Amino acid sequence: MARPAALHSCPPDALAALGPVLCLHDARDRHPLSGWRRAVQVHAHVSLDSEGPSEALCFRSADGECCWQLHRLPDSDFLAWERLLDCVPVEACQADTHPGPRWRAVRLSAWPRWRPCALRLHAVPGLPAEQALAAADVDLSRLGREAADRIARRLGGLIGFGGGLAPA
Structure with a gap:
């Protein structure tokens, strides 16, 4: 497993350059940037x-738990x-090999439940790093929506892709 990099290797302006992304944040968080x-x-x-x-x-909190995720979509830059992946450690993931709904239910019961939303991130100059990021709703292409649905089902299961920043 790759050792995670310090957050400064992923500054707000680099995140803003990504364009539309699928954000998965803890379902208990009222705002998608709480995990950030x-x-x-x-x-x-990275997987195939x-x-x-x-x-x-995958962004980790001080206790080592994944607290925020950003997923590349067909609409993303x-x-x-590629530039961002050059700056952070990359972990190659195995394809999901669990057969059928029973294993999926077991796997999802052990994972945090994620709330998915499509958004575009914006760097806010002049603020401390942890506050220097803003988010806005974004419209996705049909292919982008299909990819977001697929990711949300695969990783969140119990909370489907609802679109934008409003709770799903």
Whole structure:
């Protein structure tokens, strides 16, 4: 497993350059940026499965728990993702090999429940780093919505992709 990098390797302006992303935040958080404010480390997950490539940034809190995720969508800026992946450790993930709904239910019961939302991040100059990020709703292409639905089902299961910043 790759050792996560300090959060400064993933500054707000680099996140803003990503364009539209799928954000997964803890379902107990009322705002999608709550996890960003708790994050102290980041690493990337990269995998390839039957549905194609998958790239995400996993942000960890001081206790080592994943508290915020950003997933690349077809609508995201590919080159900005590549530049960011050059700055953070990348962890290659195994494809999900659990067969059927029973294993899926077991797996999801052990994971935090994520609230998915599509958003565009914006850097806010002049604020402390943990507050220097803002988010806005974003419209996705049909392909982007399908990818967001697939990611949300695969990782969140019990809370489906609801679209924008409003709670799903």
